Amino acid sequence: MHDYSVFGVDFTSAPRRAKPIRVAGGRRHGAVMRLDGLEALDSLDAFSAWLARPGPWVAGLDLPFGLPRELVAHLGWPTDYAALMAHYAGLDRADIRARFAAFCDARPAGAKFAHRACDGPAGSSPSMKWVNPPVAWMLHAGVPRLISAGVHLAGHLAGDESRVALEAYPGLLARELIGRRSYKSDTKAAQTPERLIARKDIVDALEQGRTRLGLRLKLSHAQRDELVADASGDSLDAVLAMVQAGWAAQQPRYGWPEAVDPVEGWIVSAEPQRASA
Template identity: 55%
Template sequence: MSVLIGVDFTSAPRAAKPITVAHGRLAGEEIHLDRLAALPDWPSFDALLNTPGPWLGAFDFPFGLPREGLTALGWPHPDWATLVRHVATLSKTDFRAALDADRLRRPMGARYPHRATDATAHSHSPMKLVNPPVGLMFFEGAPRLLAAGCRLPGLHDGDPMRIAVEAYPGLLARRITRASYKSDTRRKQSPERLAARQHIVAELIAGTALAGLRLTLTPEQRTSLIADARGDWLDAVLALAQAARCARHGAPQFGMPAHADPLEGWIATA
């Protein structure tokens, strides 16, 4: 599947902080960045999910919740779709209250259960509501994937022409550099972070980040990725690279590990 989408997600899209999307193609060893797009609201994101395939998209939000947390919450979870349908019946207030109550029941230092894939990728628990609010990202994102009828390998059999996998741009960025490369806070948007973005982009172009897959882009696109101090455009492109890696693995697993949990989900390239 050569048409690719990389998505840097937010649980509250707006003009000042949109969902950012990298559209591209996989041709041999090259990931071609065709264009970047900003989605300022949910209708534009829903329209993206319902774009006719074939395409493979990597989305930067958790697709699942940890089994341990679901058992404690008492939510139905015989399978992924049943869980997500239940979550879709909850208001955001009720969802937050349930996760807050679970957190407060747990001892300090162990207040957030993790998925197996989080341990591998060193990612945040999807039951966190702040810094970052990945729980709210699951709340907003997963029901939309289900409603759109996308196929999630290992989790849900939907349209085989619209494949969605979970991305984590930070995982790929850390394989290139441990240096911080972005910040939403203006006073932290330093020359050092600018240099880190330059390094990440250079490694993506060189093909050293993902087993020989090389990013191809225009000078203008390169400038945009490096100049964006918040890192939203670069994160979308990192997700695009993770989508390319999954496309390289191909159907039906798209790189899903053999031990992946069919409820919790899995992070691409972890």
Template identity: 60%
Template sequence: MQLLGCDFSSSPTRRKPIVVARGQLCLEKRSVRLDELLHFATLDGWSEWLTGDAHGTWVGGFDLPFGLPRELVQALSWPTDWAACMDFYAGLSRAQIREQFKAFCAARPVGGKFAHRATDIPAGSSASMKWVNPPVAYMLHAGLPRLRAAGLYFPGLQAHQAGAPRVALEAYPGLLARSIIGRRSYKSDAAAKQDEARHAARLQLLAALESGATATGLSLKLGADQRQSLLHDAKGDALDAVLCMLQAAWAAQRHAGGDTLYGLPAQMDGLEGAIVMADLSDFA
């Protein structure tokens, strides 16, 4: 079974590209083999690759939000149907998004400025309405319309599609990384922070992934050159793509066992979406 993992950027460049990890899930051996890492310096290049005919069937984990908080959507009187809401959102400019979200936050008390989706808190992810540090609202705005245009299937957000050839799931690499190394930092875009401690954290992270001693229950199969590339990727973009691929593998396992939601919770909000492997039991 083919897998994808995507570390996304809403404004990619050659120095900070979108990175896609492509691999294969072997259910019998409970392993995931990394085949290649692809780099895209433009959104158009990434979109064209997604819509290509040569990639066959796959399950993909994408590090960008697939929805907005219901509380925010209702406060702004936007459509509460997911597809209609995402169509409306895609039609706004970044300036319009920032203006409306800032006005929403301004009316709220300190410490509770942002609305959160039910999945954000258990996953430890940023609110999908944040437009700075990190700008995940812009990631949603730039990425999701392109995923939808590629004809992908979004479990839990669309009507069930049996045998869908290309499945898109919301992933968050920090969730899987923290389950292994806690809150230790393993990456930084700032050269001054690319230190030995983060290198050691990546080493521990890779060792756990390769041994299969993680929440996925799957071992990561790497070549020697691939291992060194991931270890020395101080920005962590390629490693994050691999973590997303492993989250997609966990979901694909669940689907192979008969779970039509690919491991997403049955009680997930069909407007907000949910992050793969995030525990929503407290929100049932």
């Protein structure tokens, strides 16, 4: 794919004006990833409309695209990806919560949730979690809209290959840059100077290209100030996802390992060899 746009999407399953879906858009030029701008989508319908924009583009979205195969097999759900997502979309949240809770209740403490193979290397939450963070609802709200929009879900489901959607996880890249330091909060009282400094350190590291992804982020002064000032971290998360997508766009198979279960999927830039660490 040549001369394409790159997007990063910080997704929420219940967007509203005060907490929209944040989209970072830019372009990759060699080792430089330039941020062109940020958008706010304050409804799921606005997200669907955004997905319909013509390609070519590659987007990294911060929401899970798959479920743990162990969970799917236990529940007797379809193991074909399209059929599985149609089944999942057809259930209401109360039903999903009841099924997932029953699964967890039957398991020992410390191993309540089923995990995908990418969770260990990425340090991500299990995609069946319905609270803190409610990623199961993000999958429920987001993936059916991706499928309906006909985008290409690389590794999962063929679609319009000029519009490619990849699962990103900003926390993976943020941890590489600042370790376990917290850099965001939606709670006013927790929007501390320490978290502001952490956001500034992430932005500095991205601009200097201090990541194993080999990309430098190009920002204007105003963009830099905006990313640091957004105490929720949503704008910065969208940019981190954009950088991950920019890296993946020029990798074989978008950076996925050789053998990935399409029911589960993969988080771009997670390193499979660290799965047992």
